[in-house]
Amino acid sequence: MKKDNIDEAIDEMGDAFVSPNTETPMRKDAFDISDEEKIERIQKDVKNIMDTLGLDLTDDSLKGTPKRVAKMFVKEIFGGLHPQLKPKASTFQNKYKYGEMLVEKNITLYSTCEHHLLPIVGRAHVGYISNGTVVGLSKMNRIVDYYAKRPQVQERLTMQIVKELQEVLGTEDVACVIDAKHLCVNSRGIRDIESSTVTSEYGGRFKDPEARRDFLDYINLETEF
Ligand SMILES: Nc1nc2c(ncn2[C@@H]2O[C@H](COP(=O)(O)OP(=O)(O)OP(=O)(O)O)[C@@H](O)[C@H]2O)c(=O)[nH]1
Numbered sequence: 697m698k699k700d701n702i703d704e705a706i707d708e709m710g711d712a713f714v715s716p717n718t719e720t721p722m723r724k725d726a727f728d729i730s731d732e733e734k735i736e737r738i739q740k741d742v743k744n745i746m747d748t749l750g751l752d753l754t755d756d757s758l759k760g761t762p763k764r765v766a767k768m769f770v771k772e773i774f775g776g777l778h779p780q781l782k783p784k785a786s787t788f789q790n791k792y793k794y795g796e797m798l799v800e801k802n803i804t805l806y807s808t809c810e811h812h813l814l815p816i817v818g819r820a821h822v823g824y825i826s827n828g829t830v831v832g833l834s835k836m837n838r839i840v841d842y843y844a845k846r847p848q849v850q851e852r853l854t855m856q857i858v859k860e861l862q863e864v865l866g867t868e869d870v871a872c873v874i875d876a877k878h879l880c881v882n883s884r885g886i887r888d889i890e891s892s893t894v895t896s897e898y899g900g901r902f903k904d905p906e907a908r909r910d911f912l913d914y915i916n917l918e919t920e921f
């Protein structure tokens with residue numbers, strides 16, 4: 697490889713390292729299809745799966761399932777794939793000059809594992825230090841919920857929540873810890889009902905061990921440094 701090419705390759709790797717891709721992988725034409733069309737198509741797909749499994753789709757209890765599942769995918773558990781549904785986060789001036797960290801803890805989290813399409817159930821804890829802007833408390837729960845309503849891996853979900861709040865608040869000083877159970881681990885495969893997965897993302901001043909310790913104290917989680 698010529699020197700220029702090596703430098704280019706390193707440059708590319710550098711970019712990848714500095715700005716990790718936290719986007720949910722989606723096709724460019726994902727929004728060309730209406731919700732109604734998506735529900736129609738998914739309904740047929742679910743029907744096909746059930747049919748293949750040998751289920752009797754004329755049975756009273758089963759006949760509504762394909763439509764029910766299709767609506768649930770599009771409007772509920774994967775509703776966070778629509779950028780238009782991103783919650784509008786109302787921000788305010790921090791008039792009272794509150795300068796300590798604010799933590800919204802024990803946010804209920806329901807998501808879906810993108811490897812098996814099984815539920816992820818847990819808690820998210822979000823903190824930030826205001827640099828002049830504050831956000832309505834419930835908006836943190838709403839942002840968690842919006843990104844959770846996608847096929848997810850927990851690592852990406854944690855990073856998406858932090859990135860969104862950093863943009864809304866205009867500060868890097870945002871942290872998120874998620875502690876969640878993956879039913880793909882708990883109920884099938886290894887079937888370990890006890891284990892849960894903890895992920896964290898620390899931006900700006902939260903990278904400082906003391907701030908990180910404060911944050912973890914607020915949410916009562918033990919972590920080694
Ligand atoms: N990193 C990460 N892995 C996940 C997440 N959710 C599920 N997984 C894992 O993704 C892996 C998928 O691995 P595969 O070996 O392809 O799937 P599998 O054969 O069903 O694996 P088993 O679950 O071990 O039976 C599994 O180890 C899951 O536990 C997540 O949020 N983050």
Ligand SMILES: [Zn+2]
Pocket residue numbers: 809810811812813814878880881
């Ligand atoms: Zn899984």
